[in-house]
Amino acid sequence: MSCLFESIMLADVKIKNRFVHAATHEAMAADDGSITDDIVRRYTRLAKGDVGLIIPGHLYVHPLGRAHNRQSGIHTDAMIPGLKKLADAVHAHGGTIGFQLAHGGRQSPRRILGQAPLAPSSRGRDPVSLNKPVSMDEHQILESIEAFAAAAKRAHQAGADAVQIHAAHGYLINEFLSPYFNHRKDSWGGSEAGRFRFLEAIVTRVQKAVPDGVPVLVKLNTNDFTPRNGITPDLAATYAKWLVELGVAAIEVSCGTYYGFQTIRGDIPGAELVRALPAWMRPVARLKMKMQGPANRFKEAYNLDAALTIRPVMKGVPLILVGGMRRLSQMEKTVSRGVADMISMSRPFIREPSLVRRFSEGKATEAACISCNRCFAAMFNTIPVRCYQKGRPQNG
Numbered sequence: 001m002s003c004l005f006e007s008i009m010l011a012d013v014k015i016k017n018r019f020v021h022a023a024t025h026e027a028m029a030a031d032d033g034s035i036t037d038d039i040v041r042r043y044t045r046l047a048k049g050d051v052g053l054i055i056p057g058h059l060y061v062h063p064l065g066r067a068h069n070r071q072s073g074i075h076t077d078a079m080i081p082g083l084k085k086l087a088d089a090v091h092a093h094g095g096t097i098g099f100q101l102a103h104g105g106r107q108s109p110r111r112i113l114g115q116a117p118l119a120p121s122s123r124g125r126d127p128v129s130l131n132k133p134v135s136m137d138e139h140q141i142l143e144s145i146e147a148f149a150a151a152a153k154r155a156h157q158a159g160a161d162a163v164q165i166h167a168a169h170g171y172l173i174n175e176f177l178s179p180y181f182n183h184r185k186d187s188w189g190g191s192e193a194g195r196f197r198f199l200e201a202i203v204t205r206v207q208k209a210v211p212d213g214v215p216v217l218v219k220l221n222t223n224d225f226t227p228r229n230g231i232t233p234d235l236a237a238t239y240a241k242w243l244v245e246l247g248v249a250a251i252e253v254s255c256g257t258y259y260g261f262q263t264i265r266g267d268i269p270g271a272e273l274v275r276a277l278p279a280w281m282r283p284v285a286r287l288k289m290k291m292q293g294p295a296n297r298f299k300e301a302y303n304l305d306a307a308l309t310i311r312p313v314m315k316g317v318p319l320i321l322v323g324g325m326r327r328l329s330q331m332e333k334t335v336s337r338g339v340a341d342m343i344s345m346s347r348p349f350i351r352e353p354s355l356v357r358r359f360s361e362g363k364a365t366e367a368a369c370i371s372c373n374r375c376f377a378a379m380f381n382t383i384p385v386r387c388y389q390k391g392r393p394q395n396g
């Protein structure tokens with residue numbers, strides 16, 4: 001039997017195989033952030049398809065952390081019934097579900113928040129919204145940490161098997177970790193340990209908010225690809241070492257911020273993407289995307305080198321690898337050689353919710369996804385996520 005179909009323990013929770021559905025914002029929530037039947041159907045399909053651990057799209061923990069319209073929230077107790085319905089549906093089909101807790105930081109646009117976005121520092125503007133953030137004061141920092149803890153408690157009440165703290169992709173926690181975004185001179189910045197303090201406080205509070213044995217995972221950027229000074233694999237290894245010392249149950253290794261498309265390498269459907277922007281921004285945005293093309297070309301397993309840098313500090317804590325995992329043989333090699341313990345995918349599951357089952361039944365040896373990124377462009381336009389690859393219907 002392939003090592004990919006062996007179970008694995010994350011803290012006290014048994015995951016039936018090594019496949020993770022990487023968090024994927026669906027653009028399907030109700031206006032108030034609650035879970036809709038469309039979202040429940042999406043994850044029911046994935047549970048039926050035998051995905052070991054399902055992580056739905058990032059859930060905002062605080063109204064000022066909302067990054068998109070039609071994003072699901074976990075910011076109030078009113079969200080719990082919908083989240084419970086989602087967890088129950090996954091469980092009913094033998095699946096395991098982890099909720100990703102997130103705060104958009106300076107990438108949450110003013111048009112959604114009704115005010116300037118929050119960030120560790122006010123320097124610069126977000127490259128997509130062009131909004132200028134405000135620097136968080138001590139009270140706002142502590143309030144955000146508590147929002148993560150309250151969200152973790154709600155996740156557990158709703159029946160989640162695990163929680164994942166979103167510390168990647170340029171959102172608030174990533175911003176605190178990154179010397180590019182964090183210019184603070186107080187104890188929340190100034191050094192690697194200072195920049196780590198926000199995540200450290202969140203991990204510690206989240207661990208206390210859920211019972212012992214509930215896995216607390218972190219999705220970590222290993223490469224920010226910001227114009228300068230961002231997180232590199234070496235800095236990420238330092239952070240990973242500290243996370244392991246804090247007792248996190250697993251680390252998912254990712255990369256990229258709103259400065260580029262490295263998170264989702266592949267084609268850049270410029271015409272579709274710019275439609276989401278005000279008309280005056282489109283020509284420049286289109287040009288910027290064209291220039292991004294070569295640096296964002298698809299490459300299989302594009303976070304593998306970063307995973308190799310981080311692996312030695314993991315001390316047996318599972319490493320989850322995401323980003324361009326497409327061929328079964330590559331996944332098997334990655335796990336059997338001990339580079340990663342679990343394989344995480346987003347876009348392949350949009351196209352083929354039953355991909356894991358197809359692998360196990362010998363009906364597929366690689367994902368059909370061609371990383372055209374039309375799913376991402378749809379999400380960016382607040383159109384529900386599904387496979388919009390031209391001329392190819394979605395596989396069941």
Ligand SMILES: Cc1cc2nc3c(=O)[nH]c(=O)nc-3n(C[C@H](O)[C@H](O)[C@H](O)COP(=O)(O)O)c2cc1C
Pocket residue numbers: 022023024025026056057058100166168169219254263264322323324325344345346347348375376379385
């Ligand atoms: C439409 C879309 C939505 C995404 N939403 C999230 C999200 O909510 N949280 C997150 O951590 N990553 C998100 N991602 C990134 C994926 O989790 C994953 O890291 C990335 O797509 C690379 O994996 P892949 O090559 O298997 O698609 C999203 C990606 C796509 C395409």
